[in-house]
Amino acid sequence: MNAPASTQRRFSTAYRYLFVAGLGLVIGVVATVMISRAIQARQDPFPDSLMHVMQRQVALLSDAQAQNRCSLADSVPRLQTLRSLSNDMDIAFPDMRDNAQFQQHASGLRATLNTALASPPTDCVAMGKLVEKIKADCQACHQDFR
Numbered sequence: 001m002n003a004p005a006s007t008q009r010r011f012s013t014a015y016r017y018l019f020v021a022g023l024g025l026v027i028g029v030v031a032t033v034m035i036s037r038a039i040q041a042r043q044d045p046f047p048d049s050l051m052h053v054m055q056r057q058v059a060l061l062s063d064a065q066a067q068n069r070c071s072l073a074d075s076v077p078r079l080q081t082l083r084s085l086s087n088d089m090d091i092a093f094p095d096m097r098d099n100a101q102f103q104q105h106a107s108g109l110r111a112t113l114n115t116a117l118a119s120p121p122t123d124c125v126a127m128g129k130l131v132e133k134i135k136a137d138c139q140a141c142h143q144d145f146r
Contacts, residue, residue: 040046051092053085057081058134061075061078065124068124070122074129075127084107086109086110087110090106101144102145109138113134116134
């Protein structure tokens with residue numbers, strides 16, 4: 001027994017609408033991905049990458065201090081890396097190059113790192129204080145410019 005023609009017509013119309021809606025959804029997802037990739041390609045990843053690497057180095061210092069590994073061999077390489085990376089802040093943020101407040105924050109961080117490298121922490125108490133000072137320098141800049 002065949003279904004009446006009106007029932008077949010209703011199903012075929014519903015399937016057509018469902019197919020068009022599904023096709024529109026797929027095309028919309030593909031277009032969204034393409035547009036977001038195009039926008040992402042225009043952005044410079046260097047500033048975020050620099051901040052992530054610096055944040056990781058500070059976290060490694062903090063972890064070493066928490067694990068009671070506070071020797072010069074544990075702290076000096078991280079401090080040297082942070083100091084080297086701090087030289088690239090002007091390159092990472094070219095719009096801030098002429099901003100006096102940004103330069104003051106960057107100079108403050110560099111001074112903290114220079115002092116730490118001149119007299120590296122030899123115990124965990126000193127390393128803890130140094131990590132807090134570095135975090136405070138970073139936080140001060142992020143409060144003003146994030």
